[in-house]
Amino acid sequence: MKPYFEKIGIRLFYGDIINTLKQLPSESIDLIFADPPYNLSNGGFTCHAGKRVGVNKGTWDKSKGAEEDFKFHYNWIKACRTVLKSDGSLWISGTYHSIYLCGYILQKQGWHILNDVCWYKPNASPNLSCRMFTASHETLLWVKKNKNAKHIFNYKLMKHSDFSQDIIKKPDKQMRSVWAIGTPKNGEKKYGKHPTQKPEALLERIITASSAEGDTVLDPFCGSATTGVAAIRHKRKFVGIDFEKKYLDKYAIPRLKDELCSSSTSDCRLQEEEEEYGLLP
Numbered sequence: 001m002k003p004y005f006e007k008i009g010i011r012l013f014y015g016d017i018i019n020t021l022k023q024l025p026s027e028s029i030d031l032i033f034a035d036p037p038y039n040l041s042n043g044g045f046t047c048h049a050g051k052r053v054g055v056n057k058g059t060w061d062k063s064k065g066a067e068e069d070f071k072f073h074y075n076w077i078k079a080c081r082t083v084l085k086s087d088g089s090l091w092i093s094g095t096y097h098s099i100y101l102c103g104y105i106l107q108k109q110g111w112h113i114l115n116d117v118c119w120y121k122p123n124a125s126p127n128l129s130c131r132m133f134t135a136s137h138e139t140l141l142w143v144k145k146n147k148n149a150k151h152i153f154n155y156k157l158m159k160h161s162d163f164s165q166d167i168i169k170k171p172d173k174q175m176r177s178v179w180a181i182g183t184p185k186n187g188e189k190k191y192g193k194h195p196t197q198k199p200e201a202l203l204e205r206i207i208t209a210s211s212a213e214g215d216t217v218l219d220p221f222c223g224s225a226t227t228g229v230a231a232i233r234h235k236r237k238f239v240g241i242d243f244e245k246k247y248l249d250k251y252a253i254p255r256l257k258d259e260l261c262s263s264s265t266s267d268c269r270l271q272e273e274e275e276e277y278g279l280l281p
Contacts, residue, residue, distance in 0.1 A: 004245075005253050007260060009237040010228065014248055017220050020241045021079035029083045029239065030152075030215035032090040033206055033227050035198060036073065038097045063097075073098070074105050076220060081109060081145060083218065089114070089151045089210050092141045093198070099139045112147040116140065118178045119202060142210070151210070158209050179205065184226075191254050194224035194247060203230035211236060225252035232259045 001023045004014035013020045063069055080090055090111070092102050106113065117140040124136035144151045158175040184199045203226050207217060213235040219227035222240030224247060231238040238256075242248055 004248060005256075007256070010232070010256060010260075011239050012222070012225070012228075012248055012252060012256075013239070013241045014243070014245050015241070016243060017241050018075050018079050021076070021083055021220060024083045024218075024239070026082055027085045027088075028216065029218045030085055030088045031207065031211040031236075032080050032084055032088070032218045032220070033093075033203065034076070034080065034090065034219065035093045035196060035221050035223065036076065036098065036102070037221070038095050038196070069098075070101060070105070073102055074109075077102065077105050078109060080218075080220065081111070084145060086145060087150050087152070089142060089144045091206055091210070092143075093119070093138055094141075095135070095138055099141065103141055106141065106143055110146060111143040112145070112149070113141060113143050114151070114153075115142045115177050117142065120178055120180045121183055122180055123182045140206075152212060152215075154209055154212075161208075181205075188226070190258075191224075191251050194251050197224050197251075198226050200226055200230055200233075203227050204234065207231055207234055207236060222252060223247050225255050228252065228256050229259045232256065232263055 001013065001015075001020065003011040005012040064072070077090075077092075084090060092099070092106075094102055103113070103116075119138045119140055121136050121138075124134060127134040160172060179202070181199055181201050184193065184197050188197070188200055207227075207230050211217060214237070216237040216239060217227060217231040218239045218241075219225070220241045222228065222242050223244075225238075225240055228238040228240050240252065242252070
């Protein structure tokens, strides 16, 4: 299958996620980060920049009912299991709308759960109804294919790294499973904000914790390619898939080009030449 966008160490695919995963080689991926639809677009409202806005992300985020939602999550998780190496691991993000369903499916398929991480958002939007607690976290599930698999965990790096945004992390102490990381910074929204965009700090932590330099990282719902940006920054290869062409064109490709420019002067010169002669998609 021909990539929609390709550079050295980077491949972006546009199309159906499960069909695309089926065309990737078996056991070719070292680490997967998946941010699937949360199925929370239900006509409700939230607060953004002090204004009341709808929570609808798009038709792709609307629930099709419990049975269809189950089939969708079951199939993409199963397809990820096929392309993941035996010693690789998978991260899934979600809220209560989806994460418990994904957790149940992981157990049915025989995955072994390593951690559930609470991503706490210090700057979360307030609750407008004032009839429930303000939602200020998402849950991340970290799993491997089976209990006896030897997965990567860069323990010393996580113990000694300075993650200044983590209010619970103390120097030279084991990193805990509650991470305080704010929503994407302004510089990460240079080309606009994807409706479910994750902060670069979150993906940098996940990638550096559970992969090695030169590894291949897959994001089957890559959106604005935050995972790809973090992968390039930390010398990993990246494979991204999305079924929304506009997200690849507007957010993912420009951000990946920018990161390549930051990490390699030669890539910058090549990009300028391609843009001048109209060779870029």
